[in-house]
Amino acid sequence: MTEKTFGPFELQKAYSTEPVPDDFVLRRRISTAMRTLSERVIRAEVDQATLQHWAEQLEAVVATVGEPERRDSKQANRKLFTGAATIEDLYHMMDFDPVSGGANPIAPQVTWVQEGQEGVEGTLRLGQQYQGPPGRVHGGVIAWILDAVLSRALHAAFRLGVTGTLNIRYLAGTPIEDTITCRARITGQEGRKIFIEGSIWHGDQQTVHAEGVWLTPKSLG
């Protein structure tokens, strides 16, 4: 049987509907364990002997992993633009994303509840490792997440671009260890410049407003 292949506009749908490749089932398990571990060890009240034991066990895992060769993600990207990307290629492009990528151990996991031309909405919960002021999410982490959420609104509208400018207004503290909601939508376009706005909410309270300009590359615009 010929393997199914995909182009840029099928990427999002295929990623959410095709079966997860076997190796990504395992890559996601590894990343979930690493994310859980990083949340649990932060500020853990344990004795010196326990810390020593954890350090040795983790150093042993790092030594076992070594420095494996990596696949070149540019190749998968090129295949996508000619409609020749396999599901494995799509996972190599999407699943290591630093926000929401299931196979990236540092990626906060967003549950997308809406994705379309009219905008995107997702929920997430950030743990202790993302704390800035006590009980609140670090401002830089908020910018990191919103860059990805506003980019997602661009992709959901079948457009491509890179962040040119991202302005963030912190309206109130955003809590860690509770569910927060992120939203974004395209508000306008002038030539290659696409204007996007976004927000973070805790319940009914808006804690962050963001607006930015994304630039479609000259080669595509």
Ligand SMILES: CCCCCCCCCC(=O)SCCNC(=O)CCNC(=O)[C@H](O)C(C)(C)COP(=O)(O)OP(=O)(O)OC[C@H]1O[C@@H](n2cnc3c(N)ncnc32)[C@H](O)[C@@H]1OP(=O)(O)O
């Ligand atoms: C291809 C898709 C890949 C998707 C991957 C996921 C992306 C996730 C989001 C990211 O994190 S992207 C990474 C962070 N961003 C970057 O690394 C971008 C680095 N900067 C650049 O590559 C260039 O500076 C940029 C493409 C943004 C602009 O260069 P150009 O040579 O295309 O801009 P040009 O000088 O031709 O200006 C075109 C218009 O855009 C305006 N402009 C240029 N840079 C701007 C900027 N930085 N912000 C806002 N507007 C900008 C400029 O004033 C002008 O406006 P007007 O047409 O009205 O005169």
